[in-house]
Amino acid sequence: MAEIVLKPKGNIGITVEAEVIRPDMLVMKKMGEIEGLQVWQGSEQLPLGEFFDVELTGMGSPEETTIVIDGDVSRVKYIGKGMKAGKIEIHGAAGMHVGAEMAGGSIRVHGDAGSWAGMEMKGGLLQILGSAGDHVGSAYRGSWRGMTGGQILIEGNAHSQVGGGLAGGQIVIGGNVENFCAIRQNGGLILIKGNAIRGLGAEMTGGTVAILGSIRQFTPGFVEIGPEENPELGDLQLEGRFVKFSGDFAIHKNPKGLLYWKEG
């Protein structure tokens, strides 16, 4: 078992790109080595120790390693990017790209997260106890291949383009989403417990999106299939009466996307 505690030293000006903060990069290293890992800040490369106080206890494989970030890292990007195993606990807000491309292990943010959380994620668990920015679990700009596996759980709200290009895995938003949630979705599952503004499921060709609250502007390319009581979506059991739609017919002759909208 190993625990590495990173304590932010103070306010960070230009955002720091710290993809080195992931268990397999920090594990089996001495204090000095961890502090000496290089991160980009703007056009400069600086040691991690410039921004964090490091505490290290124990040794172990990445699987047995927990990184605890004790404080606000909303100006630190790429935390846990591409991680395959282990745990990251962030006691504060996280910056953009937290858990981007992660393939395993877990990240828990006890606060808000910036945009691109879990971008193109392949596996593992990303939990955000606050709210998140745009592009949660989505594809990179220009790409239509988003998250392919794993799970993202957000207790608060998320902004636009949640699950863009989603191909697999599961995203659950406890609060509301804004525009174009599930755009280009072609697999996987998205559940929104709150409301959506517009463009929900736009250009969807496969997968499932379910919403419990209201939709201000319903996407025109969806066709009603009929009502469904207590639908079971993968391992998610929903309760209540839903209307089931398929779409988006605006983009495909025979789309396989499904949209469940709770009545009431």
Added chain:
Amino acid sequence: MAATVIKNGYVFDPLNGIDGEVKDVFIKDGKVVVSLTGAEERDAKVINASGKTVMAGGVDSHSHVAGSKVNAGRLMRPEDHYKSVRRKTDITHSGSGFTVPSVYKQGYDYAAMGYTTVFEAAMPPLEARHTHEEMRSTPILDMGAYLVFGNNWFIMRYLKKGDVDKAAAYVAWMMRTHKAYGIKCVNPAGVENWGWAKNVNGLDEPNIHFEVTPREIIRGLAEVNEMLGLPMSLHLHANNLGHPGNWEIARDSLMITSGLEPMSKTELEWAQTTESAKRRQTIYLAHAQFSAYGGTSWRDFCSGAPGLANYINKVDNVVIDSGSVPFGPATTMTGDGPAQHDLYVLTGQKWSNCDVEMECGSGILPLVYLKSSPVHSVQWAIGLEVMLLVKDPWKTIMTTDHPNGGIFTQYPQVMTWLMSKKARDDTAKESHKWAYDRSSLGGVERELNLYEIAILTRANPARTIGMAHRKGHLGIGADGDVTVYDLDPTRLDVNDPETLKQKFSLPEYTVKDGQIVARLGEVVAVPEGRRYYCRTYVDEALEKEMLADVKEWFKYYTVGFSNYPVPDKYLKNPVPIQVNKPLEAVLRR
């Protein structure tokens, strides 16, 4: 500048008939020389090439590397850039882009791969400024661009009337005006129909309004080409490109220029060669792979390469480049608007289309060629068949039609397949079974040697586009562009494709004008390249008459007549090639 000696390498220089002889190559003031004086040799930079392969710098005669469609390809694909970056060094710029790199990255990547000369395959006249701007910013490489004419309103109007003289006057003026090097013809008559969401399907189908046929345009432009005496022949992107069963229309298109004599009226100093460095062809077919399809639909799709190669084997006036498909991500981009729309309907991928006023069109669409795809596997096979089934290597050029069939950094992979039957068999095993079932590639035993590779990647592209007066070989007076590969020809193991590919990817040295520009993939010097174009003239009176027609129709353009030409300042190190003298009327009516 200090002289350079490349010592004791195995030299492969097909235009001088040198096939792996151990020789020294001397370069002084940027040019290959017979020898150096004792004093010069003492000061010379010496590259020890013993046990290594020495060739002239690589020449790419067909690649999409500059211009608005290339840039649109960059803009519409941010996802192509964020994981493919080149970090800046003290002497190089940063850059990004995998299938469509930024201009700097393109220049560095080509040089690092041993290529020193690259010609842009399609420059729409209205986008000439943009094309020159990008070429101006491309480091190291010597470049030029072919001007797109196959659907130009003036050309179609003149050719319909049978007025080849005025068409020639127009082409001559346009090439001077836009600083262009050769004539490109993309889906003749078809792109014009695309303005009405249509295409043409046969060589004798007249298009809308102009009522001119693809055959008339191909013949007309080829006649214009030889009448003017341009350094390269007509460069054709055939009709029906990318459609099953199109190999016959490609073959029939190649027949159209039969009987024409290749004619060069350039005034150039020719470096020494033992073989003829002048082009033999009157038509140069672009990316043959995309025009060598059999079958009638994607269901019964198969290779049409044997039929096409069979015709090419019988004639002497044709050169093709391969447009091979090495699998992986690509960005298709062409002046063939309707072909790109068909690809969009087929794939549903994001797609961009552009109509270039009275001149041409274009389309862009990202694509990933997958080994698991039956069609892509056959395309891979065809892209190699077109080179291996044509017996005379002087009729073929290796390209990937970058970035359409694949990207230029995959050339080493294509070279490896050409040299190694085992490499082909290995790839076929990983691919869909159609690769060998629907092509003849599985039965092809031929393995190209280094001499033939030098023809396909240097000597022949240079000769075909009329640059062999200084490029593509190491004769006395040629440009001091040299690639040294860490390959010992006496111990070459073609059954080890990985090593072969690796050695072609990272040449030991790339030398440009006698200066080492890259070493094992690292760029060590960044000289400015040259920009070649043709300064072509016809009889003044004829030009005046033609210009009156142009001005009359210029009201339909969105730019003013005086803003149409590309000013000199758009070119860095311009090298105009004089074609005909301005005052001597070479063309009389």
